[in-house]
Amino acid sequence: MEKVKFGNGHFCNAVLFAPRFAVTAAHCVQGIRKSGIIVVKNNRSLFRKTSKIEIFDIKKVILNEKYNARTKVNDIALLELQIHGRNETTSDLKPINEKFIMDFKSTKVTKCQIRGWGAVVKGLEISETLKTANVSLITPQLCNTTYPYVDIIRQGMFCAISFDDMDTGPCIGDSGGSLICENILIGIVSWGLESCQYQKAPTVYTNVGFFTNWIISKVTQSELVKVKTWQKQKKEEIINKKKKKEDEFLEYYEDGANSIEMQYLIHLNLIIIYFLTHL
Numbered sequence: 001m002e003k004v005k006f007g008n009g010h011f012c013n014a015v016l017f018a019p020r021f022a023v024t025a026a027h028c029v030q031g032i033r034k035s036g037i038i039v040v041k042n043n044r045s046l047f048r049k050t051s052k053i054e055i056f057d058i059k060k061v062i063l064n065e066k067y068n069a070r071t072k073v074n075d076i077a078l079l080e081l082q083i084h085g086r087n088e089t090t091s092d093l094k095p096i097n098e099k100f101i102m103d104f105k106s107t108k109v110t111k112c113q114i115r116g117w118g119a120v121v122k123g124l125e126i127s128e129t130l131k132t133a134n135v136s137l138i139t140p141q142l143c144n145t146t147y148p149y150v151d152i153i154r155q156g157m158f159c160a161i162s163f164d165d166m167d168t169g170p171c172i173g174d175s176g177g178s179l180i181c182e183n184i185l186i187g188i189v190s191w192g193l194e195s196c197q198y199q200k201a202p203t204v205y206t207n208v209g210f211f212t213n214w215i216i217s218k219v220t221q222s223e224l225v226k227v228k229t230w231q232k233q234k235k236e237e238i239i240n241k242k243k244k245k246e247d248e249f250l251e252y253y254e255d256g257a258n259s260i261e262m263q264y265l266i267h268l269n270l271i272i273i274y275f276l277t278h279l
Contacts (some may be wrong), residue, residue: 010027012024012025012028012175012176012177013116013174013175013176013177013178013188013189013267014028014039014079014176015025015176015178015185015188016041017185017215018038018219019083020059020078020080020081020083021081021122021219022039022075022078022079022081023076023078023079023098023188023207023208023215024076024077024078024079024176024188025075025076025077025175025176025188025189025190026067026074026075026076026077027069027072027075027175027190027191028077028175028176029061029063029077029079030063030067030077032061032068034057034059034060035057037057037058037061039055039056039058039079039081040054040055041054041055041056041057041271053224055244056081056082057081057082058079058080058081058082059080059081059082060079060080060096061077061078061079061080062077062078062079062080062218063077064076064077064211064214071152071154072157072190072191072204073154073155073156073157074156074204074206074211075079075157075190075191076156076165076188076206076208076211076214078215078218078219086173103205104185109179110136111134111135112134112135112136112160112179112180112181112186113132113133113134113135113179113181114132114133114135114160114174114177114178114179114180114189114203115131115132115177115178116131116174116177116178116189133162134162135160135161135162135179135203136160136162137158137159137160137162137186138159138160138161138202139159140153140157140158140159142159142202143158143159143202143204146201146202153204155210156206156207156210156211157190157204157205157206157207158186158187158204158205158207159185159202159203159204159205160179160202160203160205161201161202161203174189175189175190175191176188176189177189179205179230185208186205186207186209187205187206187207187208188205188206188208189205189210190202190204190205190206191203191204191206218252244268
């Protein structure tokens with residue numbers, strides 16, 4: 001396709017974690033019919049004619065049943081993509097540690113990266129290229145002191161902030177985007193202050209690992225088998241490569257959470273576009 005015209009729409013991001021399933025923020029898709037959403041998978045450039053893109057319709061929108069639009073608790077949703085005779089592949093799967101849930105008791109500040117096509121400055125249009133920024137994870141106690149509410153950071157959330165004067169946090173259009181630590185998906189953008197360049201305010205993320213059991217309960221068994229087949233082939237290679245890093249790797253948040261069964265995810269940014277006309 002040389003050119004794709006999307007019309008008026010709202011942009012979010014998502015992460016493909018199985019051949020047919022992507023995870024995003026619930027607030028991106030709440031109240032939107034599946035016929036009003038398309039997903040665009042591309043490389044790092046959005047509107048250039050040279051960009052290689054794939055467009056998917058949505059077979060099913062799976063909103064977390066306990067999502068609260070006011071508090072943003074359980075701000076997570078799954079998108080089942082409509083695949084029409086497409087040759088499914090897991091060749092672009094990236095490793096994810098089975099210790100998927102972070103332990104906020106750790107005082108170590110960990111450098112991570114956020115990715116998305118959101119605006120760089122509030123009021124501007126979304127970026128034409130995939131942007132990245134460096135952020136550091138902080139404890140919920142520190143995060144709560146930033147916002148004028150009591151214990152606003154709930155279970156299934158965590159915070160990150162930019163301490164680098166050259167970086168900003170997520171902006172308009174970055175919702176549902178990924179937070180990656182050492183190539184491991186940790187969270188998706190949920191909410192924060194509207195001033196995109198106010199760096200001293202942390203952004204709140206949905207802790208994807210906290211919802212591991214929920215995700216697995218929604219994804220078809222055949223889909224998990226495809227992922228597990230690939231991970232079995234790559235497991236030895238990944239273990240050997242990561243072995244030296246495991247002992248000093250991230251300690252994970254949220255006590256009592258189970259380890260993830262899908263140890264590898266496809267880490268790809270997608271764009272969710274839902275048309276205002278709800279076609």
